Amino acid sequence: MQRIIKNTDTMVEDMLSGFLKAHKEIVAGGSHSRVVKSVHMEPDKVGVVTGGGSGHKPAFIGYVGRNLCDAAAVGEIFSSPTAPAFLNAFEEADRGKGVACLYGNYSGDNMNVKMAVKMAKKLGIEVRTVVANDDVASAPKDQKEKRRGVAGEIFMWKIGGAKAAQGGNLDDVVQAAEKAVGRTRSIGIGLSPCTLPSVGHPNFKIEEGTMEVGIGHHGEPGIEVLPLEDAAQMAKRMTDIILPDYPFTAGDEVAVLVSGLGATPVMELYILYDEIVKELQQKGIRIYKSYVGNYFTSLEMTGATLSVMKLDDELKQLLDYPAESVGLKQF
């Protein structure tokens, strides 16, 4: 395993130590060792919290910062943060106006957030949750509550974070984040697997010459394994899956996020994006704003995800609002 590490047992601590030193102008450690908080948190606002497993850089801690998340709980690689970590993130983010916990739909996160919310209540901190379930490949549309959250979570943080920064109360922030999630659909295609450092070999396979459509952020099986397609075919396949699901239709204005899964050269993401633009244009869907890069990764998996969010005036204004975190900077 060709990695730059010190010790597979302490990777998350070692990463956090470097992360906090590198970005002192944006983040600081919480009182719990697995919490990262913003150094710019304004008084008198709703707190915004997220959290999740490690190995998805810049998610999750890369979205802690000005007008985004105020704190994030950090888990082991591909595994949920603990309830005490979520609780401390709530405490760090709370300014007496309540906390919106915006996270992804995974059983470990659901369980730990739920426990942390109960503990927070005893401390007098009101926490409301919004659970992202943007991954259309992870369950049928009529079982949307079973769908996982993937890169579309970035839209949820951006929208919820902006709403809180603009003075929205807890209801407003939760509603805005729910609106973002409700109007976002994502799909991933995997081209090669990743390896959990503690295991030392990939725990799933993608054969050379094939691709896995609908793969999850931890290698969860997708919808189907197909012969590897070219970028134009992939763009058509991805849009054919997600556009009918919301549905997105002619005349809609959307935000588009194309994220690499970790080891795909960014050059290839632009090639894919170019084809996605063509597909959307053909369908009369207008792209208002795009994000292309490594926004939500899975260690060194290769492949890409596409997330599309349908906009309205409120979402456009919130999306355009400035933000400053390690993973997302907008003037």
Next chain:
Amino acid sequence: MQRIIKNTDTMVEDMLSGFLKAHKEIVAGGSHSRVVKSVHMEPDKVGVVTGGGSGHKPAFIGYVGRNLCDAAAVGEIFSSPTAPAFLNAFEEADRGKGVACLYGNYSGDNMNVKMAVKMAKKLGIEVRTVVANDDVASAPKDQKEKRRGVAGEIFMWKIGGAKAAQGGNLDDVVQAAEKAVGRTRSIGIGLSPCTLPSVGHPNFKIEEGTMEVGIGHHGEPGIEVLPLEDAAQMAKRMTDIILPDYPFTAGDEVAVLVSGLGATPVMELYILYDEIVKELQQKGIRIYKSYVGNYFTSLEMTGATLSVMKLDDELKQLLDYPAESVGLKQF
């Protein structure tokens, strides 16, 4: 070859097409199809130009933007832009105050820039060049003119771009960029190779369990192949190579840039950075500002580069100046 592409022959065009669509608020195409220019270029300033081969995202076009480079010439993968492309970049960037061309020391780039400078002179455009040679592994110290430019070029663009934005004349901009280059040293360690899409297999090997110290951005051979070390050993090795070269000594204030080579999970870069901080602290060298991420890559090579620039008051002020490009955003 597990890639997201349409056609290996048109990868650069296809990438550029997507890049320009994704980032309309920052960049536009030049009149030459292989030129990217800033949409924010102020009148009445010195133009700043760069250029180089493709496959290094976000370099080079990701550093075109506000207070950075005004235009970049784009080459094929791992190969120099043509002289006409550099010439058009000069034309796009010229506002009658001359152009500083800040690029890396590679024979193809040297030749094409030289031709383009001559052609520009005939058009009445004064172009001065600064050639980055920050890679200490590529030639001995007494043959510094043979050294290649690597990720330290980002400091050159940041410093030169800020100087031009602040109203410096051509002399000022060239001097500032030369100062940045002169005070920067870089070293790379490669852990696995990359594949030129047109070739279809890696053109060099790094055996599992080994690492190549001093590897170049195109897989140029390094100083030595060693058994794979842990992050602490790598950090010591990298700093032991570059610190004595300038030399950096106790009391110095520096900027540090740790870049992944493309496919190394960003998590590992923070682990490496954490160890680099320890090495610098032990030597009494103070880190003023750090950049950790995928700033200058080599397709899907794994490994990392370390660049260190010695600061003074002028460089600190220029480094801190706001900037907005796809690859570098500072408030």
